[in-house]
Structure formats: structure tokens, C-alpha cells
Amino acid sequence: MSSVLSDAHLTEGMRSVFVELLVHGPLSRAEAARRLDLSPSAVTKLTKPLLQNGYLLHQPSGDRSMMGRPSQPLAVDPARAALLGVKLTEDELFAVRTDLRAEIQHELRRPLLSHAVDDVVTRIGEAVRDLTGSGQPPAALGISLAGTASGGDPVVPTSPFLGWRDVPLGDLVAAATGLPVVVENDVRALTAAQQWFGAGVGRHSFALVTVGAGLGCGLVIGGRLVSAAGRGTGLVGHLSIHDNGPLCELGHRGCARAYASSAAVRRAVASTLDRSDLTFEACLALAAEGQPAARRIFEDAGHALGQVVATVANITGVQLVILSGEAVAMYDVCAEAFDAALTAHTHWTSTPVDVVVKPFTFSEWARGAAVIALQHRILGR
Amino acid sequence: MSSVLSDAHLTEGMRSVFVELLVHGPLSRAEAARRLDLSPSAVTKLTKPLLQNGYLLHQPSGDRSMMGRPSQPLAVDPARAALLGVKLTEDELFAVRTDLRAEIQHELRRPLLSHAVDDVVTRIGEAVRDLTGSGQPPAALGISLAGTASGGDPVVPTSPFLGWRDVPLGDLVAAATGLPVVVENDVRALTAAQQWFGAGVGRHSFALVTVGAGLGCGLVIGGRLVSAAGRGTGLVGHLSIHDNGPLCELGHRGCARAYASSAAVRRAVASTLDRSDLTFEACLALAAEGQPAARRIFEDAGHALGQVVATVANITGVQLVILSGEAVAMYDVCAEAFDAALTAHTHWTSTPVDVVVKPFTFSEWARGAAVIALQHRILGR
Numbered sequence: 001m002s003s004v005l006s007d008a009h010l011t012e013g014m015r016s017v018f019v020e021l022l023v024h025g026p027l028s029r030a031e032a033a034r035r036l037d038l039s040p041s042a043v044t045k046l047t048k049p050l051l052q053n054g055y056l057l058h059q060p061s062g063d064r065s066m067m068g069r070p071s072q073p074l075a076v077d078p079a080r081a082a083l084l085g086v087k088l089t090e091d092e093l094f095a096v097r098t099d100l101r102a103e104i105q106h107e108l109r110r111p112l113l114s115h116a117v118d119d120v121v122t123r124i125g126e127a128v129r130d131l132t133g134s135g136q137p138p139a140a141l142g143i144s145l146a147g148t149a150s151g152g153d154p155v156v157p158t159s160p161f162l163g164w165r166d167v168p169l170g171d172l173v174a175a176a177t178g179l180p181v182v183v184e185n186d187v188r189a190l191t192a193a194q195q196w197f198g199a200g201v202g203r204h205s206f207a208l209v210t211v212g213a214g215l216g217c218g219l220v221i222g223g224r225l226v227s228a229a230g231r232g233t234g235l236v237g238h239l240s241i242h243d244n245g246p247l248c249e250l251g252h253r254g255c256a257r258a259y260a261s262s263a264a265v266r267r268a269v270a271s272t273l274d275r276s277d278l279t280f281e282a283c284l285a286l287a288a289e290g291q292p293a294a295r296r297i298f299e300d301a302g303h304a305l306g307q308v309v310a311t312v313a314n315i316t317g318v319q320l321v322i323l324s325g326e327a328v329a330m331y332d333v334c335a336e337a338f339d340a341a342l343t344a345h346t347h348w349t350s351t352p353v354d355v356v357v358k359p360f361t362f363s364e365w366a367r368g369a370a371v372i373a374l375q376h377r378i379l380g381r
Numbered sequence: 382m383s384s385v386l387s388d389a390h391l392t393e394g395m396r397s398v399f400v401e402l403l404v405h406g407p408l409s410r411a412e413a414a415r416r417l418d419l420s421p422s423a424v425t426k427l428t429k430p431l432l433q434n435g436y437l438l439h440q441p442s443g444d445r446s447m448m449g450r451p452s453q454p455l456a457v458d459p460a461r462a463a464l465l466g467v468k469l470t471e472d473e474l475f476a477v478r479t480d481l482r483a484e485i486q487h488e489l490r491r492p493l494l495s496h497a498v499d500d501v502v503t504r505i506g507e508a509v510r511d512l513t514g515s516g517q518p519p520a521a522l523g524i525s526l527a528g529t530a531s532g533g534d535p536v537v538p539t540s541p542f543l544g545w546r547d548v549p550l551g552d553l554v555a556a557a558t559g560l561p562v563v564v565e566n567d568v569r570a571l572t573a574a575q576q577w578f579g580a581g582v583g584r585h586s587f588a589l590v591t592v593g594a595g596l597g598c599g600l601v602i603g604g605r606l607v608s609a610a611g612r613g614t615g616l617v618g619h620l621s622i623h624d625n626g627p628l629c630e631l632g633h634r635g636c637a638r639a640y641a642s643s644a645a646v647r648r649a650v651a652s653t654l655d656r657s658d659l660t661f662e663a664c665l666a667l668a669a670e671g672q673p674a675a676r677r678i679f680e681d682a683g684h685a686l687g688q689v690v691a692t693v694a695n696i697t698g699v700q701l702v703i704l705s706g707e708a709v710a711m712y713d714v715c716a717e718a719f720d721a722a723l724t725a726h727t728h729w730t731s732t733p734v735d736v737v738v739k740p741f742t743f744s745e746w747a748r749g750a751a752v753i754a755l756q757h758r759i760l761g762r
Contacts (some may be wrong), residue, residue, distance in 0.1 A: 234696060
């Protein structure tokens with residue numbers, strides 16, 4: 001696959017310098033050299049072609065408030081290339097156009113009219129056209145969705161919400177748009193965005209746990225996004241919490257999903273209060289107002305989430321867990337139960353794990369898809 | 382740190398070729414080149430100094446039954462260097478001397494007279510002398526023990542069985558023996574041995590789950606042994622299995638350790654049958670003979686182990702789990718319960734995980750310590 005930087009001949013060394021500047025820049029030559037364990041003259045040599053073709057630029061040193069006078073820090077020119085990201089849900093499509101540093105420039109949201117593959121490909125094609133307009137053609141398109149997709153494979157093996165099996169989505173969209181396309185599991189894509197441009201920057205290892213229609217978990221271990229084609233990773237939804245708890249739709253008694261998914265919480269509140277009209281947001285409002293049953297149901301959800309986060313940290317050793325997802329707003333009403341479960345289930349020899357709560361937006365998930373496209377184009381994987 | 386191959390100037394490329402031949406050899410130049418994505422002439426150049434100083438040799442092609450005529454396959458000379466490995470338990474020391482391919486040449490077993498650090502260092506020193514004799518001095522010594530030790534740090538932060546906190550074991554033993562010393566968590570060390578010379582060879586990712594005095598888990602993800610200084614990884618012992626189950630010694634109700642550790646199984650059988658004299662082995666024999674209570678207690682242990690293995694695989698995405706440890710013989714009487722729990726708790730979108738059961742020996746754990754020393758000496762980490 002040719003690279004996003006395809007007009008330059010990209011060596012492994014050039015890639016490393018580019019990624020370092022993209023994620024941590026602007027950096028002085030000396031600092032980039034120190035971080036990459038290279039000599040400053042090697043950095044000069046590696047960055048020369050990237051400066052020539054405009055992917056890097058010299059940042060005017062006056063921009064930075066630093067002691068001393070840094071000699072022309074190097075930075076990526078974010079405007080040098082654009083990326084597109086699309087996140088598919090059960091009934092909608094969210095798409096963004098970003099710059100090279102994954103800053104969102106435009107976004108749009110469209111209903112999916114059906115789950116028929118051709119229809120979805122058509123909708124993606126329309127979104128691509130609308131986001132491209134008469135501007136610079138994007139370098140690549142990332143598509144993220146729930147299921148067992150894994151970057152590099154254009155085929156989606158299973159996507160439960162869309163009812164898909166073995167759909168060659170990547171090839172179909174590539175044919176329809178003429179763009180290089182990367183398809184990835186949505187939680188892994190969001191994890192990639194956190195790794196390069198979010199709370200995971202500078203962390204060797206971390207996990208992202210999401211709560212929404214289901215529970216998800218993405219992992220970065222040893223600086224790499226963990227992927228397991230065919231098996232999936234971070235499958236925490238059916239972790240057993242209480243063996244006398246409520247059922248999930250697969251018949252597991254008391255699994256994490258049966259406590260903490262937005263649908264499970266909504267069903268539990270609606271049924272306890274005999275109010276089938278309640279939305280998840282209305283349930284959340286009731287809990288926030290102190291309605292005791294609603295409160296307890298959210299506390300049970302918080303307990304399950306805390307146990308999930310502790311289990312992930314115990315097994316993988318991550319010291320940071322980012323919490324997000326469509327239903328992450330529940331954290332506000334169940335933080336105490338979450339913290340108590342996290343503490344109770346953290347292994348007694350471990351230091352406490354850091355938890356960062358990221359408010360949810362669908363644009364953020366679409367941005368994750370753009371970052372996956374960027375990583376594949378730059379790293380050539 | 383100078384390398385086990387310290388008379389050669391070891392570049393990154395030479396290291397890669399050496400490890401490839403160590404783990405997968407003998408290999409023809411062409412095959413080594415293909416595996417490492419190098420040209421055959423690059424392999425020739427990289428292996429030349431290693432051949433000159435005797436770390437590599439040309440294997441007579443007559444040794445191999447292959448179609449065609451391989452042109453002098455390359456192999457590591459296992460006799461070129463020796464390594465020592467020591468595994469500490471609560472009351473004993475196990476030590477081995479191995480060749481470069483971690484084949485055990487000599488082994489010994491000694492009681493620990495006390496947990497006093499000086500005493501233990503003295504015992505290790507004696508074992509090193511006895512295993513070295515008048516032979517070739519070993520290139521390095523690895524020490525493995527339960528606790529939060531992590532390779533590269535000579536200090537043992539905590540070792541529960543020995544009652545140690547912040548013991549600079551590596552430096553003390555290095556001073557006593559004059560050898561380079563690497564200290565590592567025992568489960569991680571055993572995992573390293575499986576990675577380079579066991580069931581994990583050729584696997585990108587796998588887990589090792591051990592059952593004995595406690596439960597342990599080592600992870601290789603993306604070709605690397607996962608380590609998390611200060612936190613530990615693979616902490617599966619207190620995973621919650623049943624919330625109305627027996628207590629562990631930390632007061633957790635129904636955690637995996639309360640069901641499956643050798644002490645928990647022994648206590649449960651002894652107390653149910655009112656026979657405090659029963660050893661773990663006697664309990665196992667009763668279960669094997671079909672004594673119903675003993676059988677059920679081992680089945681409960683198997684269920685807990687199956688749930689642990691499924692949870693590790695769900696979260697990390699590994700497709701292979703190696704099962705070992707002092708009490709792994711229990712698998713024979715609880716395989717059915719283990720398999721049922723593994724299937725029930727494997728995520729519904731995942732392919733089944735492969736499980737390989739490795740019979741337990743303490744020498745194997747001491748060998749793990751030798752492999753950790755080897756990895757640190759070669760990889761320079």
C-alpha cells in the first residue's frame with residue numbers, strides 16, 4: 001500500500017520521526033533526536049525530504065513560551081493532507097473530515113435507510129462526496145463499526161447490529177469512492193485516536209472501556225494497539241458479575257452487560273417503576289434527582305463497570321483506563337459505586353489504576369476511524 | 382549491559398538473526414532471510430561475526446531429512462555459553478544450569494533455612510558454585526520468585542511467600558557471585574521459556590495460566606512478554622467466580638483462588654470429609670477414585686480455572702492458553718468442568734481457544750529463570 005506520504009520515499013526511520021512529531025510535536029531537533037535515540041544529524045537527514053514536500057514545517061520559535069531560544073522546532077503541517085472517518089451504528093452514519101492531526105474540520109450525520117450492504121455503501125459514498133466537495137482529495141478513508149472487523153482486512157466477519165457476515169465492505173467502498181479504505185472495530189478505532197491524540201499520548205499501555213449499547217474494551221500494550229483477527233480483544237461485555245443477577249439477551253445471568261448497557265439500565269428502571277415510556281436519558285435524570293430505585297440500578301451498573309475496569313487492569317497491567325461510550329454520562333450518578341468496585345476488585349499487590357472519563361460524542365468515534373486510516377497509511381500496516 | 386555475546390559487536394540486525402536461529406533454527410540462509418524480511422546476503426553479513434566467534438555453526442546438511450539439498454543450514458551452537466536459573470519458593474530453592482538453547486544440563490534442589498535475605502543470598506551463591514564447578518563460567522544468572530519482581534529491576538518490591546519488601550536481591554547476588562543477575566516474577570519467567578522454547582514458539586500472542594499455591598498468568602502479546610513494573614500483570618487469582626462461594630484468605634467470597642488453589646482444594650476436601658491429614662495429592666487420588674465430595678470440589682476448581690482462562694482470552698484475544706503449575710495434575714479429574722466453563726464464558730463472537738496442559742516440574746520453573754537471563758543478555762533489556 002502506498003503511503004499517505006506517497007510522494008516521499010518513506011524509510012522506517014522517516015516514519016518514526018514523522019509519527020513522533022505528529023503525536024508529540026512541535027519538537028526541537030535535539031528533543032526529537034533524544035526521544036528517538038538518534039543523533040541530531042540523523043534527524044536532520046530524515047526530516048529533510050519531509051520538509052521539502054511540505055509534511056513538516058519549521059515552527060516560528062516566537063510561538064512558544066520557553067526558556068532559552070529553541071532553534072526552529074519541527075512540526076507536522078496539519079493542513080498537508082486530509083482524512084475521512086465514518087462510524088456506522090445500527091441506524092445512523094457519522095462522518096468527519098479531519099486534518100493530519102485528526103482535528104475535525106467538517107462533520108455530518110445521516111440515517112441509514114436499511115442494513116442492505118449496497119445501501120450502506122451508497123450512503124458512505126454520498127458522505128464522502130459531501131465532505132470532500134471541491135477541496136483537497138482525502139488521503140484515505142477509515143470506517144469503524146461494532147463487530148469483529150480488524151484493520152488491514154477489508155472484510156467484516158460479523159457485525160451484530162447490522163446483521164452482517166463476511167461483508168467485503170472495504171473493497172466495496174474503495175470501488176465506490178476511489179479512496180484507500182481501512183475497516184476497523186469501532187472500539188479499537190476510538191482507542192487509536194486516544195493513543196495518538198488523546199489521553200493515551202505518552203502512555204506505553206492503557207485500556208479504553210466503553211459503555212453504551214454494549215460494553216467494549218480497546219487495549220494498547222507496549223505501544224501497540226492490540227488486535228486479534230477472528231477472536232476480537234477486550235470482550236468484557238459478558239464478564240460474570242453476580243451469579244444471581246439479571247439476564248442478558250444471550251441468557252447469561254448477571255453478566256456485566258446485563259447490568260451496565262444502556263438498554264439494560266433503561267429496561268430495569270422502566271420495569272421497576274412500571275413506566276415503559278422512559279428513555280435512558282430520562283432514567284438517568286431520575287437517578288440524578290435521587291429516585292431511589294433508579295439510583296440503585298445505576299449504582300449496580302457502576303459496580304459492574306468498576307469490576308470490568310479492575311479485571312482488565314489486573315490481567316493486562318495497564319495503569320490508565322479511559323472510560324467513554326454513549327452511556328458514559330451514567331458515571332456521574334454512579335461514581336461512588338464504580339470506585340468502590342474498582343478498589344474491591346483491584347488486585348491487592350497493585351497500585352491504583354488511573355481512570356479518565358471522556359464525554360461521549362459520535363464525532364469522536366468517526367474521528368477514531370480517521371485515525372485508523374492515518375495509522376495504516378503512515379505505518380503501512 | 383554487555384551481552385552474552387559480548388565478544389561480538391552486536392547490532393540490532395545481528396540480534397534478530399541470532400534470536401531467529403535460536404528459537405526456530407536450524408534454518409537455511411534463504412529461510413532465515415525470508416522470515417526476517419532481509420536479503421540472503423544481508424543474513425550472510427550479519428551472521429559472519431557470529432560464525433567467527435562460535436555462537437553459530439553450519440549444521441551438516443546430512444542431519445536433516447528434507448527434500449532437496451539445503452545449503453548448510455545455520456544453527457546456534459548450544460554449547461557456546463551456559464546459563465543458570467534459580468527459582469525460589471517459600472521453603473526451597475531449585476537451580477538449573479542450561480545450555481544456550483535452555484536445555485537443562487544439571488539441576489539441584491535445596492531447602493531454604495530461613496527467609497532472611499542474607500541466608501537466601503548465601504544459598505543461591507552455594508548453588509551457583511555447585512552448578513558451575515570447574516566448567517565454563519555461566520554467562521548470566523536468572524532468579525525467579527512469586528511477587529512483583531520485573532526483569533531489569535534488581536529490586537524485589539514485594540514477595541508475599543518470602544515476606545520481602547524492596548529487597549535489592551539482584552545486586553546482592555551479583556556481588557556474591559560476580560555474575561550478571563536478572564530477577565523476574567516466576568510466572569513471567571516460565572512464560573518466557575514457553576515463548577522461546579516451548580508451546581508458545583511461533584505464536585504471536587499467548588497466555589500461560591498456572592495453578593498451585595496461587596493462580597498466575599503470564600502474557601505474550603504481539604511477540605513481547607507483557608510486563609508492568611509496579612502493578613504486575615496476569616493477576617487472575619482473585620477473579621470473582623461465585624458471589625456466594627468460599628472465602629479466600631483475603632476475605633474475598635468466591636474468588637478463583639478460593640476454589641482452585643491447591644491449598645483451597647485441600648482444605649475443602651479435608652474439611653468436608655473431616656480428615657485433616659489429607660494432602661493435596663491424597664485429595665486428588667480420592668477424586669480420581671470417584672469419592673463424590675472430592676470429585677465435586679475438584680470440579681468446582683476446574684470450573685473456576687475454565688472461567689479464568691476464558692476471561693483472559695476474552696480480554697487479551699490470545700488463541701492459545703498453556704496451563705501449568707504445581708497443581709496442574711488436577712486437570713485430569715476436572716477436565717470436563719473446565720471445558721464446560723471455558724465454553725460458557727468464551728465470548729460468543731470468538732473462536733474457541735486452544736488449551737495445552739504442561740505437566741509441572743520445579744526444574745521447568747528454574748529453566749524459566751535461565752531463559753529470562755538469556756533474553757536480557759541477548760536483547761539487552
